[in-house]
Amino acid sequence: MKKLTKALAVFSMVGGALFGTQALAEPFKIGICYDLSKAYTFATPQVSQAAMDLAKLINMKGGIGGEPVEVIVRDHGNEPQRGIECYSKLSREGVFVFDTLSTPVSLAILPRAMEDGRILMQSLVGRGDAVDGTVFEWVYPIGPTYWGQAANDVAYIKQLHDGDLSDVKVGFVYFDYPFGQEPIEILKTLSEKEGFKLELYPVPLPGSDQAGVWSKVRRDNPDHVIVWMLGGAHVVASKEMQRNRIPMDKYISVNWLNEVDIANIGDEAAKGIKRGTNVVGGQDVALYQEIMTELYDKGEGSGPIEKTQDVFYNTGLAMYSIMFEAARKAAELEGLPITAKSYKAGLESLEGFDANGLMAPITVTVEDHGGGGKTRIEMWDGETWVPQTDWISEYTDVVWEVVKESSSEYEQ
Amino acid sequence: MFYRLSGVHHADYVSDSRIFKVPADRNLTAFIFLIGLAAPFIIPSLYLNSYLLPWLIWTAAALGLNLVTGWAGQLHLGYAAVMAVGAYSAIHAARFGVPWEFALIIGGLTSSVIGSLFAFAALRVKGLYLALTTLAMQFVMDWVLTHSPAISGGSHASLQSPTLALLGQEITTDTGFYYVAFGWCVLVTIFMLNLKRTGLGRALVAVREKDFAAAILGVNSFYYKILAFATSSFIAGVSGAMLVATFFFLAAPEQFSVAVSIQVLAMVIVGGLGSIIGSYFGVALILIVPGLVNGLVATLSEWIGVQIDVETLAHIPNAVYGALIVTILLIEPLGLGKLYGNIRDYLMVWPFDQFKK
Numbered sequence: 001m002k003k004l005t006k007a008l009a010v011f012s013m014v015g016g017a018l019f020g021t022q023a024l025a026e027p028f029k030i031g032i033c034y035d036l037s038k039a040y041t042f043a044t045p046q047v048s049q050a051a052m053d054l055a056k057l058i059n060m061k062g063g064i065g066g067e068p069v070e071v072i073v074r075d076h077g078n079e080p081q082r083g084i085e086c087y088s089k090l091s092r093e094g095v096f097v098f099d100t101l102s103t104p105v106s107l108a109i110l111p112r113a114m115e116d117g118r119i120l121m122q123s124l125v126g127r128g129d130a131v132d133g134t135v136f137e138w139v140y141p142i143g144p145t146y147w148g149q150a151a152n153d154v155a156y157i158k159q160l161h162d163g164d165l166s167d168v169k170v171g172f173v174y175f176d177y178p179f180g181q182e183p184i185e186i187l188k189t190l191s192e193k194e195g196f197k198l199e200l201y202p203v204p205l206p207g208s209d210q211a212g213v214w215s216k217v218r219r220d221n222p223d224h225v226i227v228w229m230l231g232g233a234h235v236v237a238s239k240e241m242q243r244n245r246i247p248m249d250k251y252i253s254v255n256w257l258n259e260v261d262i263a264n265i266g267d268e269a270a271k272g273i274k275r276g277t278n279v280v281g282g283q284d285v286a287l288y289q290e291i292m293t294e295l296y297d298k299g300e301g302s303g304p305i306e307k308t309q310d311v312f313y314n315t316g317l318a319m320y321s322i323m324f325e326a327a328r329k330a331a332e333l334e335g336l337p338i339t340a341k342s343y344k345a346g347l348e349s350l351e352g353f354d355a356n357g358l359m360a361p362i363t364v365t366v367e368d369h370g371g372g373g374k375t376r377i378e379m380w381d382g383e384t385w386v387p388q389t390d391w392i393s394e395y396t397d398v399v400w401e402v403v404k405e406s407s408s409e410y411e412q
Numbered sequence: 413m414f415y416r417l418s419g420v421h422h423a424d425y426v427s428d429s430r431i432f433k434v435p436a437d438r439n440l441t442a443f444i445f446l447i448g449l450a451a452p453f454i455i456p457s458l459y460l461n462s463y464l465l466p467w468l469i470w471t472a473a474a475l476g477l478n479l480v481t482g483w484a485g486q487l488h489l490g491y492a493a494v495m496a497v498g499a500y501s502a503i504h505a506a507r508f509g510v511p512w513e514f515a516l517i518i519g520g521l522t523s524s525v526i527g528s529l530f531a532f533a534a535l536r537v538k539g540l541y542l543a544l545t546t547l548a549m550q551f552v553m554d555w556v557l558t559h560s561p562a563i564s565g566g567s568h569a570s571l572q573s574p575t576l577a578l579l580g581q582e583i584t585t586d587t588g589f590y591y592v593a594f595g596w597c598v599l600v601t602i603f604m605l606n607l608k609r610t611g612l613g614r615a616l617v618a619v620r621e622k623d624f625a626a627a628i629l630g631v632n633s634f635y636y637k638i639l640a641f642a643t644s645s646f647i648a649g650v651s652g653a654m655l656v657a658t659f660f661f662l663a664a665p666e667q668f669s670v671a672v673s674i675q676v677l678a679m680v681i682v683g684g685l686g687s688i689i690g691s692y693f694g695v696a697l698i699l700i701v702p703g704l705v706n707g708l709v710a711t712l713s714e715w716i717g718v719q720i721d722v723e724t725l726a727h728i729p730n731a732v733y734g735a736l737i738v739t740i741l742l743i744e745p746l747g748l749g750k751l752y753g754n755i756r757d758y759l760m761v762w763p764f765d766q767f768k769k
Contacts, residue, residue, distance in 0.1 A: 036726030045723045052722075075706055075726030080660060080667055085462040085703045092458050104666035107570045111661035127570055177558045178665070303721055409565070410572055 027063075027070040028327050028338050030055075030320075031095035033086035033109075035078035035102045042231040043256070043312040044101055045303070048073050050316025052302035053291050058324055060294060064338075065331035069324065076100070080108035087112060096340040097323060101125055103179065113138050117340055119347070123319045124255065128182060129406035131370030133348075136407065138340075140347055140369045142322055142362060146228070146254070147399045148373035149276050150183035153226050153252050154190050155394035156276075156377045161223075165196040171222035173213060173229065173237065176202035180228040187226070189398055197222075207233030214240035223250070230256045238265040238273070248272040252377065258311045262380060271382045276375045279318045279359040281311040281385040286356045287321065288314065311385075314358065321355035322362065322371075360391040373399070415760040429609040434760075448594055452587040461586045463700050467692075468590075468597040469655050470699050474679045474691045475600050476647030481677070482686035483613065484640035485620030487539065490530070490546040491648055491676045493553035496668035498523035498649020499656045500563055503663055506574045513578060516653050523649025524642045531641035535634060538623075550670050557665040570664045576657040589658040596654050600647055604688050616640055617686075675699075682737060683747050690749020697748065701736065705729040 032051055034044040048071075055071045063069055072090060076082040083105030087098060098113065099121040100106045106126035113120040120139045122130065128145035130136040144152070158165055172187055174180030184200065191198040199220050201213045207229055214237070217225060225246075227237065234257055241248065249272035257275045265273070283289070288308070295301045296308070307313060330338045330346030338346070347364050350371070354361040362371030374393040378385040415436040422428040432438035452460055477491045502519025506512055534545040557564045565571030576583045576592065583592060607613040615636045618626035623633040656663045675698055683694020706729040713720050720728075744751045 036723050037730055041723075048722050073722045073725075074710065075722075075729070077702065077726075077730075080664075081466050081699065082703050082706075084659070088458055088462040089707070104664060107662060107664045108660055108667070111572070181558070303723075 026094055026337065027068040029070045029072060029090075029093070029095045029097070030323055031087070031090035031098045032071055032073045033076050033083055033090070033098060033100050033105065034073065035105070036073075036075040038078040040078060040102050042258075042260070043315070046307050046310045046312040047101060047316030047319065049301075049303040049307050050313045051320045053295055053308075054317060054320045054324065056300065056302065057291055057294055064324065064327050065336050067331075067336060069327070071320075076102070076105055078102050078104060080104050083108050084112065091116065091118060097121065097327075097343060099123070099319070099323075110136075110139060119340055119343055121319070121323060123322075124315070127406075129403045129410070131368060131373070132403050132407040133365070133367050133369040134407075135410055136369065138344070140364070142319070142347075142364065142369070142371040143278050144255075144276075144360075144373040144375045144393075145370060145399070145403070146179075146182045147186045147402055148370070148393065148396075149254060149375050150186050150226065150228075151190060151395040151399050152373075152375045152392050153276055153377070154187070154194065154196075155392055156252070156389050157196075157224050158194065159389065165194040168196040168224075169199065169220065169222040170196050171199045171201055171217055171220065171225040173201045173203060173210075173217070173225055173227045175207060175229050175233070176204055179230075183226075183228060186395075186399060186402055189402070190395060193398070203229060203233065208236055210236050210240050214244050214246065217241075218244040218246055224252060225250050227251060227253045229254070231261065232264070234261045235264045238269065242269065249274065249379070252276065255315075255375070259309060267382055270380050273380045274377050274388065275380075275385075276377055277311065278375045279311065279314045280357065281314060281378060283309060285314065285317075285358050287317055287358050291317075318355060318359040321358065322350065322353065325353055325355070326350060414762070415756060417760060431605050431609065445598070448598075451594075452590055457586050460590055463703075465586075465590050465593045466655075466659055467695055467700060468593040469651055469659065470676070470679065470695045471692050472593075472597045472600040472654070473648055473651035474676055474683065474695050475604050475688065476644040476651060477676050478680050478683075478686065478688075478691050479604065479607070479616075479647070480640045480644040481680055482684075483607070483616040483620060484637060485616075486535075486637060486640065487543040488546045488641075488644075489543050489670075489673055489677065490548075490550035490553070491644075492668040492670070492672035493550040494523050494527045494645045494648040495652030495655070495672075496553055496557060496663075496665070497526050497652070498645075499652035499663050499668065500557075500571065502649070502653030503571055503573045503656060504563075506657075512576055512657070516650050516657075519653040520646040520649040523652070524646040527645025527648065528638050528642040531638055535637050535641075547670070547673075550673050554665060554669060557668075564665060565663070570662050572662050573656050573660075583658075592658050593654060596650065600651075601688060612636075612639070678737075681747065682740065684749030685747070687747065687749025687753075689752055690747050693748035693752065697737070697740070702729060702733050705732050 032048055034048055036044050051071045055069050058064065059068050072095065074086045076086050083100060087109045096118045098109065098118065100109060103125045106122045109120060114137065117138060122139060122141045123143040126141060128147050130139040130141045131145055157168065157170060161168055187198055199222055201217060203210055203213055229237065234253065241251065248270065251273050253273065253275040255275060255277050262270045296305050326343060326346040327338055329349050330342040333345055333349065334342035348366055350362060350364045352361045352363055360374035360376065364371045372393055374391040376391050377388040379388050415434050417434060420434060432441065451464060455464065473495060477488060480486050480488050498519035501522040502515045505515035505518045510518065530549045534542050537545060578592065583589060615631045618629060618631050619633045619636050626633050652668065660667060679694040679698045680691065682697055684690030709725060709728050713725060740748060744754065
């Protein structure tokens with residue numbers, strides 16, 4: 001009875017905002033509406049496997065506040081319409097934390113999540129200005145935005161040149177659609193600020209033909225090339241670079257470069273390639289080891305073990321560690337059952353959380369839903385990734401200026 | 413028995429060109445219309461909101477494409493681009509402060525202008541060449557959208573739609589959105605039903621069958637082709653705007669990409685070229701069945717208790733769905749509309765046709 005009264009109290013507190021949520025004890029659920037069959041399949045299987053493994057591990061240890069956790073994985077085929085369907089369906093089953101790992105679907109769900117007061121996690125996808133918590137109250141793009149990531153790349157280049165970029169030339173090779181175009185503005189601003197020369201090289205989708213782009217790069221001969229492409233396009237790029245005799249260590253990729261790409265380029269040929277990342281790659285991670293001993297060694301993993309040996313698996317672990325940690329905080333702060341509101345409070349109380357050395361420490365606040373946007377640059381040495389910097393988050397003022405400018409347009 | 417023909421005589425042209433020649437068709441339509449009206453009260457909000465509403469809007473859009481592809485016989489691979497023009501111009505108009513009623517019409521008209529502008533260039537070529545030209549239009553539009561922040565909005569090219577308001581009434585509820593979509597779909601359906609029995613409709617069919625034969629009959633095929641493109645673009649534009657205003661609440665280029673164009677064309681072809689009821693079926697199959705099959709497979713695997721890899725789980729529905737389309741087209745190449753037509757024809761004289769055999 002007592003429990004019921006308490007539950008009712010919480011329910012009335014949250015009020016109408018949580019239409020359809022049962023206040024009775026239920027597992028804490030995360031709705032994973034992913035594209036498992038179309039454009040994002042280079043990362044979604046690993047990430048969802050990480051989510052399921054992590055949920056299993058947490059349940060083995062007694063769940064969160066004694067309640068089990070559950071992740072519900074559904075495919076939306078990267079179609080906004082089916083993403084909305086997944087969101088609506090799971091919402092009615094009492095899910096109030098969603099992740100889509102797809103920009104179009106994230107965009108499509110965002111207005112609904114904002115309206116319904118449900119949490120939309122959108123690490124590494126969706127609109128970057130959603131880090132502005134004052135505007136996007138229910139959206140949490142924890143991790144670096146593409147703007148922040150590009151700024152950190154520039155900061156790394158600045159380190160390499162002893163703080164003087166005045167006679168440095170930076171090339172930017174990008175997919176010619178919103179994903180790739182996003183960092184341009186920030187790079188232009190920084191180029192004015194720091195005085196380096198910026199050259200833009202758009203790559204038409206799907207990136208299978210880059211011959212013209214890289215011969216232009218060879219002519220311009222930039223000192224570094226920041227690259228905003230995904231999957232197979234990296235392999236094409238590396239071939240073109242070899243043909244044009246452009247050294248591999250000029251290549252600084254966005255975080256979407258994984259072990260599969262390296263294997264396709266060739267371990268030796270990829271030597272010197274760099275990427276920005278917000279998670280520690282490789283298997284030398286405490287959480288990863290724990291999952292291996294607790295699950296995979298006993299044959300209870302959620303999928304093939306090969307998929308775990310991929311940086312996107314670690315990315316998944318990082319994303320879901322954050323989500324479960326926030327749930328734990330929420331249960332600590334406001335008790336069970338966890339509601340969207342208490343979960344929000346849980347997220348916003350995360351401070352310096354790095355999942356035991358798995359990722360860049362994040363601190364989420366009411367204003368900053370990105371968690372600080374720290375990344376580091378790693379280099380492939382032929383066998384493993386070697387960190388080149390600490391976790392950094394530079395030029396935050398410039399990044400936030402762009403964020404504010406963009407988010408203010410949403411409010412209109 | 414079900415579609416009784418006794419007492420139905422067409423003694424003059426007016427009677428012969430009635431919309432519903434068989435009373436049963438009229439009654440069935442009226443019945444479905446009433447169900448449509450009552451839907452918000454009898455159908456759970458999940459289905460209303462995430463299945464019925466997009467189904468109605470896409471049906472309206474598919475009917476528009478059916479006009480140009482099914483009636484006028486012009487293959488169109490850039491239909492989503494035309495929808496995008498309508499959606500973006502309507503939202504920009506609404507954001508500018510134009511009332512939604514006019515914004516929707518502005519969206520339709522802009523689409524119409526741009527759609528027929530492309531048609532002018534495109535109509536010098538025919539058949540597959542025309543298809544490729546319209547495809548080019550799609551790519552041009554994609555490029556314009558991703559390269560002009562002024563049109564497509566700021567971050568990640570997404571443009572927020574203002575709250576829909578019609579006749580001074582702000583629409584914010586699921587029921588409200590549903591009725592708006594329902595109203596638009598009914599309007600387009602009535603237009604298409606009537607198109608069949610007008611001179612315009614007959615001229616379009618003549619152009620479809622053989623354009624120079626039509627010219628000999630005195631039908632200016634170029635004029636009618638343009639007219640078909642303009643009309644269908646208008647429907648596309650308003651449908652695109654409706655889609656954003658009542659369903660997505662935000663416009664992004666991916667919602668109108670080339671894949672979507674192909675999808676709409678698939679809706680029309682699977683449904684049946686030149687068939688109105690077929691468009692309804694086709695949209696249901698292409699738009700809603702993947703999600704349903706997905707849910708079904710997920711429930712089934714849970715029910716049986718087999719643990720299937722999530723990736724496999726995601727691909728099974730795709731395979732099932734693909735097989736379904738192939739099977740349907742094998743059974744009836746003219747699409748779902750014809751399949752319904754076959755059933756109707758069978759029932760028309762049932763059970764008396766059994767005596768013949």
